[in-house]
Amino acid sequence: MVAIPNLSVTPGSLTYPDLPWVVAHREDRCTLCGRCTSVCPTEAIYLTYRRQRMPRLDIGAGVKGTTTQRTFVGIRQRTDLKHRCIGCGMCAMVCPNEAITPAPNANDQRAHFFHNQGGLPLTRGGRRNNRESLLDRIIFNRISMLTDPALDAGRHEFHLNTLLGRVLPPEEYLRRQRAGEWIPPVREIFPFIISSMSFGALSPNMWLGLLQGVAYCNEVLGIPVVMATGEGGCPPWVLKSPFLKYIILQIASGYFGWDEIIRAIPDMQCDPAAIEIKYGQGAKPGDGGLLMWFKVSKLIARLRGVPAGVDLPSPPVHQTLYSIEESVMKMIQTMSMAWGFRVPVYPKISGSTSAKAVLNNLVRNPYAGALLIDGIDGGTGAAYNISMDATGHPIASNLRECYLDLVAQGKQNEIPLFAAGGMGKNGNITQNGMAMIMLGASGVHVGKYIMQAAAGCLGSEKNRCNVCNLGICPKGITSQNPKLYRRLNSDDVAQRVAEVFMSIRTEMKKVMAPLGRSQSLPIGMSDALGIDDADVAERLRIRYVC
Amino acid sequence: MCRLALKTAIEPFSPYSVITAMEAMREGYDGSGLGLLLRGLSFKDYAYRAGDLILSGIAHGGAALHRLNGFMEAGGFELKYDHEFNTDLSLIEAKDRYKYILRVYKAPAAWKEFSQARVDDELMLSRLVLRQDGEAHGNDLTVFSFWPDVATIKEVGWPLVVGNALGLNDDRIKARVVMAQGRQNTNYAINLYACHPFFIQGIATMTNGENTAFVPIKDWLAGRHFPGYIGYQSDSEVFTHILHYVLRQLKLPLEAYKHVITPLKTEELTTHPQGDFLKGLRDACRRLIIDGPNCVMGSMPDETCLMVMDHKKMRPGTIGGRPGVWAMASEMCGVDALVPDRDPALDFQPQREHMVIIPPDRKELTVWSQFQTFPLPQAA
Numbered sequence: 001m002v003a004i005p006n007l008s009v010t011p012g013s014l015t016y017p018d019l020p021w022v023v024a025h026r027e028d029r030c031t032l033c034g035r036c037t038s039v040c041p042t043e044a045i046y047l048t049y050r051r052q053r054m055p056r057l058d059i060g061a062g063v064k065g066t067t068t069q070r071t072f073v074g075i076r077q078r079t080d081l082k083h084r085c086i087g088c089g090m091c092a093m094v095c096p097n098e099a100i101t102p103a104p105n106a107n108d109q110r111a112h113f114f115h116n117q118g119g120l121p122l123t124r125g126g127r128r129n130n131r132e133s134l135l136d137r138i139i140f141n142r143i144s145m146l147t148d149p150a151l152d153a154g155r156h157e158f159h160l161n162t163l164l165g166r167v168l169p170p171e172e173y174l175r176r177q178r179a180g181e182w183i184p185p186v187r188e189i190f191p192f193i194i195s196s197m198s199f200g201a202l203s204p205n206m207w208l209g210l211l212q213g214v215a216y217c218n219e220v221l222g223i224p225v226v227m228a229t230g231e232g233g234c235p236p237w238v239l240k241s242p243f244l245k246y247i248i249l250q251i252a253s254g255y256f257g258w259d260e261i262i263r264a265i266p267d268m269q270c271d272p273a274a275i276e277i278k279y280g281q282g283a284k285p286g287d288g289g290l291l292m293w294f295k296v297s298k299l300i301a302r303l304r305g306v307p308a309g310v311d312l313p314s315p316p317v318h319q320t321l322y323s324i325e326e327s328v329m330k331m332i333q334t335m336s337m338a339w340g341f342r343v344p345v346y347p348k349i350s351g352s353t354s355a356k357a358v359l360n361n362l363v364r365n366p367y368a369g370a371l372l373i374d375g376i377d378g379g380t381g382a383a384y385n386i387s388m389d390a391t392g393h394p395i396a397s398n399l400r401e402c403y404l405d406l407v408a409q410g411k412q413n414e415i416p417l418f419a420a421g422g423m424g425k426n427g428n429i430t431q432n433g434m435a436m437i438m439l440g441a442s443g444v445h446v447g448k449y450i451m452q453a454a455a456g457c458l459g460s461e462k463n464r465c466n467v468c469n470l471g472i473c474p475k476g477i478t479s480q481n482p483k484l485y486r487r488l489n490s491d492d493v494a495q496r497v498a499e500v501f502m503s504i505r506t507e508m509k510k511v512m513a514p515l516g517r518s519q520s521l522p523i524g525m526s527d528a529l530g531i532d533d534a535d536v537a538e539r540l541r542i543r544y545v546c
Numbered sequence: 547m548c549r550l551a552l553k554t555a556i557e558p559f560s561p562y563s564v565i566t567a568m569e570a571m572r573e574g575y576d577g578s579g580l581g582l583l584l585r586g587l588s589f590k591d592y593a594y595r596a597g598d599l600i601l602s603g604i605a606h607g608g609a610a611l612h613r614l615n616g617f618m619e620a621g622g623f624e625l626k627y628d629h630e631f632n633t634d635l636s637l638i639e640a641k642d643r644y645k646y647i648l649r650v651y652k653a654p655a656a657w658k659e660f661s662q663a664r665v666d667d668e669l670m671l672s673r674l675v676l677r678q679d680g681e682a683h684g685n686d687l688t689v690f691s692f693w694p695d696v697a698t699i700k701e702v703g704w705p706l707v708v709g710n711a712l713g714l715n716d717d718r719i720k721a722r723v724v725m726a727q728g729r730q731n732t733n734y735a736i737n738l739y740a741c742h743p744f745f746i747q748g749i750a751t752m753t754n755g756e757n758t759a760f761v762p763i764k765d766w767l768a769g770r771h772f773p774g775y776i777g778y779q780s781d782s783e784v785f786t787h788i789l790h791y792v793l794r795q796l797k798l799p800l801e802a803y804k805h806v807i808t809p810l811k812t813e814e815l816t817t818h819p820q821g822d823f824l825k826g827l828r829d830a831c832r833r834l835i836i837d838g839p840n841c842v843m844g845s846m847p848d849e850t851c852l853m854v855m856d857h858k859k860m861r862p863g864t865i866g867g868r869p870g871v872w873a874m875a876s877e878m879c880g881v882d883a884l885v886p887d888r889d890p891a892l893d894f895q896p897q898r899e900h901m902v903i904i905p906p907d908r909k910e911l912t913v914w915s916q917f918q919t920f921p922l923p924q925a926a
Contacts, residue, residue: 144758156858159811163829170796173830177823186829188812410769413833516758519808519857520835524762 012117014079018110020463021087021102023077029099032073036091036100041472044085045075045100075100081114088458088465090474104462115385122385125468125478127283127448128377129389131461133425134396134536135432141545142528144516153506153513160508161224162191162443162521164274165344165369167414184369185342187273190217190225191521192433192504194497195420195445196250196276196348198230199257200291200300200312201381201468203485205493206455206477211238212490213454213497214246223501226273228445231289231314233257233303239264244272250348251335252278253288254314256304262338271343274369275335279317279324280350282378282395282421284387288314292382294471297480325361332367344369351375351393351421359402363411370416372445373398377422379448379459381478382469395421396439400540403440403524412524416442424449425461429500430507438525439540451477454496455488548742548754549575549705549728550863550876552843553884554851556908557870558588558720565709567883568728571875579729580705581741583750584697585849586722592627592650594695599623599651599669602698603676603689604738606642610687613679614647621672622654632713639703646712647689648697648719666747669693670774677739688738691745695847697721700741723845727752740779744786747774748847751789753782754876755861759837760784766833767791785842788834793846799921800852801914804901806831807842808857810916820920843874851904859898865911866893872904872911 016022023045037045052070077085085102092101115122144150165186168176176183194214199207210227217225231252238244239261249272251258281287291300291312301308318327328347335345346369349358355373362368375395380388399419406412419441423432425448433444451457455477458465468478476485512518515528522528530545531537537544549571551564561582568580587594601618605611618625627650635643657665673692680687690698697719701708705728709715727742742752757763760781767775767787772795775787785807792803809828815821828835838856841863845851853863853874865874866881866888873884881893894913896902903912 142758144756151858161812163832167829167832168826170791170827170830173826174796174798177826183826407765407769410766410771412769413766413830516756517837519837520759520832522759522762522837523833524765525759527761 012114014081014111014114016077016079017105017107019077019079019084020105020109020111021085022105023075023085023091024101024103025075026099027072027074029097030075031097031099033096035094035096036075039090039094039474041088041090041467041474042083042086044078044083045091046078047073048076050074050076081111081117084111086465086467087463088474090458123382123469124385124388124466125381125383125470126459126463126466127379127388127425127461129461129463129466130377131426133377133422133428133432134394134531135422135435136426136428137533138431138435138529138531138542139545140434140438140511140515140528141530141543143514151513151516151518153509156509156513156518158509158512158518159520160190160505161188162523163187163416164189164226164346164418164443165416166367167416169411169414182341184367185344187226187344188224189273189443190223190501191437191443192225192429192501193248193418193443193445194225194227194450195447196228196230196248196278197447197451198232198250198289198291198381199234199303200232200295200480201230201478203473203476203479203488204299205485205488205490209455209488209490209493210450210497211243211246212494215243216494216498217501218246221498221502223505225501228276231256231278232291232300233260235303236260236264240267240269242269244268245270247272248274248276250276250278251331252314253316253318254312256306256312256314259305260303265338271339274344274346275339276372277328277331277335277345277347279328279347280352280374281348281380282351282374282376282392283380284383285350285352285392286316287383287387288316290314290382290469292469292471295480300480324358328358328361328368329365332365336367341367346370346372348372348374351395351398353393355393355398355402356405359405359415359417362415363406363409368415370418370442371402372418372420373402374445375419375421377425378420380468392421395419395436397539399436399441400439404541406440407524412440418443418445420445420447429453430504430511433504434508434511435529438522438529439542440524440526442521442523450497450500453500455493548876549880550752550754550841550843550874551726551880551884552724552845552851552874553872554723554845554849554904554908555871556722558586558722559724560714560717560720561724561726562709562715564724564726564884565705565714567873567875567880568705568726570879570883571728571877575728577704577728579702579741580700580708581727581729581743581752582699583691583725583743583745583752583845584719584721584723585695585845587695587697588720589627589629590718591629594627594650597694598626599653599692599694600697601647601649601651601689602691602696603647603687604643605645605647606686606688607644610680610683611645613683614676614687617676617679618651622656624652626650626652629719632716634711634713637703637707637711638701640701646699648699670747674773674776693745693748696745696748696750698743698745700738702738723849723851725750725752725843725845727754737779739777742780742782744777744780744783746786746790747794749786749790749793749844751782751786751842751844753785753840753842755838755840755856757781757784757836757838757840759835762833763788763836770795782840785836785840786844789844791834800846800850800903801901801921802827804854804914804916805920806834807836807854808898808916809835810899814917818917824920841876849906853896853902855896855898855900857898862895864893864895865902866890869909872908874902
């Protein structure tokens with residue numbers, strides 16, 4: 001053992017096996033074109049000259065061995081955390097010779113201990129990085145096999161839509177109808193909703209592609225898909241367009257973008273699909289939205305009414321009112337009034353053990369249009385790692401409890417419940433969504449899956465990419481940098497949106513047909529569900545199967 | 547698949563004639579039970595006075611009958627007639643039958659002061675108390691109906707055998723409306739309370755097919771917290787309760803039932819003259835949308851009879867007859883057997899949008915379509 005005083009080894013020194021992703025590079029195939037290094041969003045790799053000693057041993061008396069040097073050019077991986085490989089795989093995607101790819105590091109990942117440089121805990125975008133999905137284990141097993149045959153998914157007519165908005169009890173509906181009184185607005189929509197992702201978080205091309213795709217689904221395919229904005233409003237041309245009816249406008253604690261929206265109301269050609277008041281988010285309960293300065297472009301700054309290039313942290317709660325109950329009540333009424341009580345208004349909350357209390361508050365509020373519960377597996381553009389990983393409530397039992405609470409009150413048809421957080425996290429979007437619907441949800445909000453399936457988001461539950469917060473999205477989905485978002489063609493996104501929803505529609509039929517259901521969405525049809533875990537089955541009050 | 551037969555005639559007829567018609571529909575049927583509901587009753591041995599109450603059920607032991615007598619006496623019900631069936635219990639599969647109850651009672655004197663709604667509630671609650679009493683004593687007492695001019699008989703077994711076992715061919719009971727359902731085994735446990743026709747406050751329906759939306763509908767009905775919305779041993783019981791809810795709770799006309807259980811599509815409602823109202827009704831009653839295939843036949847206290855299909859229309863039902871006598875059956879041969887002397891060319895098979903109504907005068911059929919105007923002036 002010898003000392004190596006000239007080598008810098010500090011407590012935070014890392015080498016590439018300490019990192020979550022190790023770049024595997026084959027020098028024998030590399031053409032040194034440099035595409036990988038130029039595309040790498042974190043500059044984790046670089047081209048460099050290297051020298052290799054070539055010792056030569058000459059056998060023979062009196063001949064002194066000579067050593068030569070070989071120089072070569074190769075790709076190297078940086079090991080500081082700022083430039084760590086995030087596993088996005090863009091290098092592999094652009095390599096003409098299949099010479100490079102990131103490989104997940106199965107070894108101990110020491111790097112995790114050092115994600116607190118300068119005393120700052122790890123922040124990131126993306127998801128919880130947990131591949132386990134309870135919803136993937138729920139199967140549909142009440143197959144019509146005895147008295148009545150299963151339906152033909154290909155030829156039979158199916159009613160797949162759901163309702164968004166407050167539905168009156170039948171007696172009250174008839175009374176108001178006869179008395180000519182106000183009847184709350186209700187929207188008939190597709191039960192898979194593109195969840196709230198803000199115009200600041202998404203690139204203009206991504207947002208445009210989603211909207212184009214949604215419009216195509218509605219106007220050509222007859223699938224009434226709606227999409228929600230996150231906080232931060234909506235471009236003025238959209239507000240004044242006939243496409244606004246496909247959009248759920250979100251108002252969150254920073255109220256960003258609402259000056260533009262309010263100013264546009266007199267010029268609106270149609271009403272928005274709904275108004276979502278965000279009180280919480282599954283990925284980061286207790287946090288408001290966060291748009292980092294490098295994503296606050298001139299356009300975003302204009303929409304939000306702020307200077308460009310500043311961080312935009314929203315407060316964790318709506319600050320203007322002192323209790324959530326009061327806030328919910330007053331904001332729902334204010335928002336309803338803004339559109340003449342023609343638009344459903346509902347709150348979105350984080351999954352929580354207190355969700356039932358919120359729900360019961362809404363039941364007593366005659367203007368509340370729905371409740372959206374966002375579970376711990378939800379995604380976000382930016383949050384603290386600990387919030388994403390460990391704060392929140394899984395959606396399945398949370399939603400189920402709320403639904404059964406409504407059932408006990410006989411009010412399950414009055415306040416539709418929507419579920420979010422982890423729908424399709426492993427790609428099984430229809431299975432997960434239909435399981436939630438049969439547990440009692442009127443529909444599900446889908447964010448990450450849409451980004452993955454429609455725009456090719458590289459993020460995964462294996463901590464791949466997940467740098468939405470940094471504005472360096474390698475696919476141009478969550479960046480305001482034109483150099484990056486030009487990589488994304490909005491027409492391609494629109495086409496994929498249409499394909500995704502066509503496919504969901506077909507899969508819904510393939511689930512409903514064998515259950516003998518076609519005349520209405522099987523909300524609360526829990527007798528059709530089974531899971532291979534007795535404890536979960538008992539908790540969700542579904543059938544244990546093995 | 548279950549077999550359904552309904553016959554309605556101005557002249558009372560023996561229920562046995564309906565049971566024999568069930569035989570015509572025997573092909574492809576496993577016959578695990580029979581349910582009969584009779585209206586417009588006349589007894590050979592007794593002059594029934596309209597308005598007197600009729601209790602139907604089965605006592606499975608002397609103790610149960612004793613408790614029943616005690617309850618009725620304590621409630622002030624005066625026994626007017628106790629119909630003794632000419633039973634041959636050896637033909638009955640179940641071995642714990644003690645007495646088939648078909649008794650006529652006079653309502654307590656105090657009820658004269660009650661409103662009709664109160665009387666109706668008291669009758670239902672009395673039936674439920676007896677049912678619960680039976681359930682609390684190992685199911686030794688089964689009560690099917692307690693209502694003026696309605697008798698119900700339910701038993702496990704082949705329909706004709708059950709009819710013979712109860713001596714229904716002796717012409718001692720006749721009725722103007724007979725609903726018969728031959729039960730086919732389904733995936734819900736066989737239980738006498740699971741036999742059709744189902745009855746609540748004068749309203750009765752029977753169904754064939756399977757209602758796959760059963761659990762969400764049942765959950766919603768149970769949430770009304772109405773005492774009579776219990777049971778659900780069969781997925782078809784909800785059809786009766788939905789009809790009750792529409793007529794008695796919502797106070798809507800009969801046609802609304804069709805709009806509630808099988809609403810029109812949005813695009814159809816958009817062009818419907820009362821589309822806005824009907825869309826709202828559909829949304830408000832969304833949890834009551836059935837998912838058949840089903841054919842539902844029903845009868846009302848005024849002897850109106852109806853037939854509706856689900857919207858998938860994979861369960862055919864046929865209706866035919868002549869002025870004064872009409873029959874509905876799940877198979878065409880059933881109608882042939884019930885009213886042979888009719889013009890079969892005039893038989894009608896309702897489509898997904900139809901409700902067929904036979905009014906109490908029995909002169910002709912009313913075929914109402916959901917595309918027609920909804921008969922509720924103040925709602926339009």
